[in-house]
Amino acid sequence: MFQLTRYLKGFKRELIVGPTFKLTEAVFELIVPLVVAKIINVGIAARDVGYVLRYGAVVVLLGLTGLGCALVCQYLASRASQGFGTVVRNELFAHINSFSHAEIDRFGAPSLITRLTNDINQLQVAVAMLIRLVVRAPFLVVGSAIMALCIDFQTGVIFLIAAPLVALTLYLITSRSIPFYKTIQRHLDRISLITRENLAGVRVIRAFSKQQTEQERFAHASDDLKEASIRVGRISALLSPLTFTIINLSIVAIVWFGGGRVDQGALTRGEVYALINYMTQNLLALIVVSNLVVIFTKAAASGARVQEVFDTLPSVTDAGNSEVVPVKGAPRLEFRDVSFAYGGSDEQSLSHLTLSVAPGETIGVIGGTGAGKSTLVNLIPRFYDVTEGEILLDGVNLREYPFAQLRGQIGMVPQQALLFSGTLRRNLQWRDEHATDEEIFHALRIAQAQEFVGRLHDGLDTRILQGGKNLSGGQKQRLTIARALVGGPRVLILDDSASALDFATDAALRRAIRQETAGTTVFLVSQRVNTVKGADRIVVLDDGKVAGIGSHEQLFKSCPEYHEICLSQLSQEEVNRG
C-alpha cells in the first residue's frame, strides 16, 4: 500500500498547501466560541452595542476567511486526488498490458478490471480525504479539548472522560456491525444467484413445472436477507442515541460543575457557554474521524490489491531483443523436444513434442478436452514460454524475436470469437492498420464472410457492439478468421475456430484457405475428425503426450487413439471415403 505513495510525488504542493489551509479554517472555527463568550461576558454585561457589533463582525469575518481557506483546500484536493488516480490508472493499465497469459490467468480478467476501476476509485477517495480531513478532524478533536482545558482545567476534565467514551461507543458498534454486513452481502449474493439461475434455466424449470419450488427457494433467501438486515439494524440503531446521550450528559455535567466554578469565581457565564460549544464540536469531529477510519481501512485493502498487480512481473518479455534475420533454408517452424507445464504444476500439459513444419504445410491437431491442443498453439506466438526444449521460427529461437516481429507474422484465431466495439473495418485492420478495403474483402472471401458482410446495410462501416453482440456466433467466428487473414500472415493458427459453423461452411472455409493462402503454414486445431482429416499431417495428442504424427490414412492404421476418435465420430464407410 505504502509503495503506491510514490505516485503522490507529483502532488507535493497540494499535499502540503491543502491541509495547511484546512488547518487554518479549523483554527478559526475554534476561535468562534471564544469570541461569543466575550460578547456575552463583556458586550452584554457592559451593554456596549458597539462591542457587540464589532465582535459580531469578527464572527462573520472568521467564517468568510474560513470559507476561502476551505475552498482552496477542496480545489487542491480534487486536483490532486483525481490526478493521482489518473496516473495510477495509466501505469496500471500499461503494466497489465505487459503481462503474458500466465499472469492474466492468475488474476483473471474480472479481478484485474475491478482493481483498475473500483480499487483505484477507493484510493482516490482516500487521497482526497487525506488532504481534506486527516489533519482537520483530529485537530478539532484535540483542539476543542485543549481549548476547554485552557478555559478551565477542572471543568475541562469532563472532555477527557466524554471523548474517549464516544470513541469507544463508535468503535464497539462499528466493529460489531461489520461482520453482519458481510453476512448481508452473502445473502444478497445468494438472491442474485437464484435470480440468475432462474433466468438461464427458465426452460428447464418450466419443463419440470418447478416454478413453485423456485419461488419457495427465493422467498427463503429473501427472508434470510430481511432477518439479517433487521438484526444489524438493531445494533447500528444504537449508535446515534448513545452518542447523543453521552454528549448531552456531558453538557449537563458542564452546566452543573461549571455553575459551581462560576460560583467560586473561577469561570464566567460566557465561558460556560463556550465549553458547551466545544463539546458539540468535539462530538462532530469524532464522528468524522470514525468515518475516516472506515475509508482508510477500505483504501488500504484496495491499495494492497493494486500493489499486488504492480508487484507481479511478466513472465514472458522481449526486453533487449532486436530485429532478427531469418536463417535461409530453415523450416518455417520447428519444435525441438518441447515440453510445457502451467505455472509450477508438476503435470506437463505438453510433453516432448518434436515437429518440423515446412512453409505451406497444413498441420491438424486433434485430441480430447485437456489433451494439450490449445497449449501447443499458444506456444507459437510466445503467449507462454516452453518449459523444456525450444521452438524456432525461420531457424531462430522464438525468445530472440521482438514481440512485434514475431506476432506480426502470425494470424491467430482464438477459440472464443471475440470482436471489439467499433466499425467492422477497424476490427479487420487489427493485423494491418493500413489494409485497404480490397485486401479486407479478399480476407472476408476466404473466411466465407463476404456474403453476409455484403448484405449489411453499412458494409464495412457497420458498428460492432461490445463483444459483437449484434452478430451471430457463426458470423463472429468467420470475422475473427478474416481478421487473422488480413495482411497475409506467414503462420495461421485456427484454434477450434469453426465450432459454430455448419458442415458445408466449414468445408468451404478449409478449401478456400488451402487454395488462397499458398505458402502460409496452417495449424488447424479441432475435436472433429472431419476438420483435420484433409491436413498434410495430423498431431494426435492424448493427455499432453504425442500419440502420433502422420496423415489420416497412416494414423488410422497405426495410432489406436486416433482410430478410437475416428470411430466415435464416423462410420467405417465415411472413414474410408476420407
Added chain:
Amino acid sequence: MNKTVFSRLLRFIQPYMGYLVVSLVFAAGNVSLTLYAPILVGRAIDLILGPGNVDFSGIARIVAVLLGTILLAALFQWLMTLCTNIVTYRTVAQLRIDAFNKLQTVPLRYIDGTPHGDIIARVITDIDQISDGLLQGFSQFFTGIITILGTLGFMLSLNVTITLVVVVITPLSLFVASFIAKHSFEKFREQSATRGEMTGFVEEMIGGQRVVKAFGYEAHAQEQFEQINQWLYDCGWLAQFYSALANPCTRFVNGVVYAAVCISGSLAAISGRLTVGNLTSFLTYANQYTKPFNEISGVVTELQTAFASAQRVFDLLDTEPETPDPADAEEPSECRGNVDLRDVSFSYSPSVRLIEHLNLSAKSGQRIAIVGPTGCGKTTIINLLMRFYDVDAGGISVDGRDIRTLTRDSLRGMYGMVLQETWLFSGTVRDNIAYGNPDATDEEVIQAAKAAHAHSFIKRLPNGYDTVVSEDGGNISQGQKQLLCIARIMLTHPPMLILDEATSSIDTRTEARIQKAFTAMMQGRTSFIVAHRLSTIREADCILVMKDGHIIEQGRHEQLLEQGGFYAELYNSQFAQTG
C-alpha cells in the same frame, strides 16, 4: 407519474402501517425532546449569574428534568429506527418476492428478449435503492421537517424578531445548496458516463488480452485508454470539487446565521428583551437549523432515485403474464406419443418470418431428426412443442388433443428435454439429478446415473453424489454436465423426448457415453432430436431438413441421399476434398 409510483409503493407498505405510525410518533417525540434540551440548558445558564450568585437548587431541578429529557429522547430515537427498519426491510422483501414470482409467470418471449443483466438489476440493485430511499425517507425526511417546524416554534416562543432574522437568511442556504447540487449533478453525470465508457473499454481490452497480445495491439490500447482516462480526469476533478463545495459553503451560511443571531440576540439582551440563557438556546438552534435543510435536499435526491428504481420494478411487475391455462384444461393421465403439427406458422417478430405452414406427423416411438444450417429455426420447433412460445397460426396436437386445451404443466411433463446449453442449479449432484422427482430414493438416483453413464465419474468427484455443483461449474466439464441432465430425465420416465445435441467442446470418450445414453433413453419413446451427429441422423425414422424456417426435405437418410437435394449436398460437403 411519481404520484402513482408513490401510491403503489404505499400499497406495499400498507401491511406495516402500524409500525410506520408508531415510528412517526416516536420521531415526533424524539424531535420535540431534542429541541427542548437547549431551552433547559439556557434556563440553567440564566441561574448562573456570577460568583456567589448561582441558584444551585434551581439548577438541580432543571438538571433532573434535563436528564429525563435526554434519556427519553435517546430511547425514542432508538425505537423509531427499529420501527423504520422493520417497515423498510419487510416491504422490500415482499417487493422482491413479488418481482421474482413474476418472473415465473412471464412468457419466455420476455426473458429471451430482455438482457438478463437488466432483469437482475431490477431484482437486486433497484430494490436495494428503494430500500435505501425508504430508510432515509422515513428517518430523515420526516424528522427533518419536524425539526424545522419545531425549531421555528421554539424560537418564536423565545423571541419573534430574532426568529425573523433567521427565517430571512434561510433561503440563502437553500440557494447555495441548489446551486451546488445543480452543478455537481451535471458533472457527476458526465463523470459516470465517462466511467462507464472506461469500464466498457477495459472490459474489452483486458477480457480480450489474448487477442490484444496476438495482434500486438497493446500500444494502441494504451493510447486509447489514456485518452479516456484524461476525459475522466477533466470531468472527475470538477465533479469532486463542486460536490466538495457543499460542506464549507454550508458551514459558512451556518456561520452567517450564527453571527446574525449572536448580534441581534445580544442587542436584545442588552435592551433586556432576552436573557443570556435564551441567547445560548438561540445560538444552539442557529447551529442546528440549517442541518435539516441539507439533509432533506440529500434525501430528496435519494428519493428520486428510489422512485425511478420503483418505476423499473413496477414495470417488471406489470409485464403481461402468459395466457393462463383455460379453466377446463385437461391433464391426460397417459400419453401414447403421437404428435401432429398442422399448418404451423410462427415468427419471433412480425417483420422476420420464420416458420410458415409447417406440417409434421410423429408416430408413437419414432425418432425425428431435425437438421439444417445454423439459424434455420431448429430450436424454434422445441419452443413450440414445449409451448414456451405459442404458434401464430395452425396447431400442434398430442394424441389428437390440441396442446392449448391441456395444462402447460401436463404437456411439459410428457417430454424429457436435454438442451445443448446444459443447466444445473447450484446444489448437490444428487439434488440436481432428483430435480424432476424430489422424492426419489438414493437407489433410484444411482440407478438413473448408471443408466446415463454418469455414475462412474460422479463416484470419482471429491464428495460423490454430495458434491456441490458450483455456479460456473468449474468442477464438472461440459460433457459431464450433459450426462447429469440426461440422468435427470432418466429419473422421470417421460413418454417423449426432446434432445438438442452439442456441437462441440466435448471430449471423445464422454461423447461416446452421451451417445450411448441417448440411444438407451430413446428406446420406445417418441423423440425429437436437433441433430449434429451423423450417426444420430442416419438412424432416425424421419429426417426433417430445414432451411430458412421451412422444411424443404423430409424422409429417411437413404431416401434423401437418392433425392440428391439440399440434404445430399449438406452430407457430401463434409467429404469434399479440401485439397
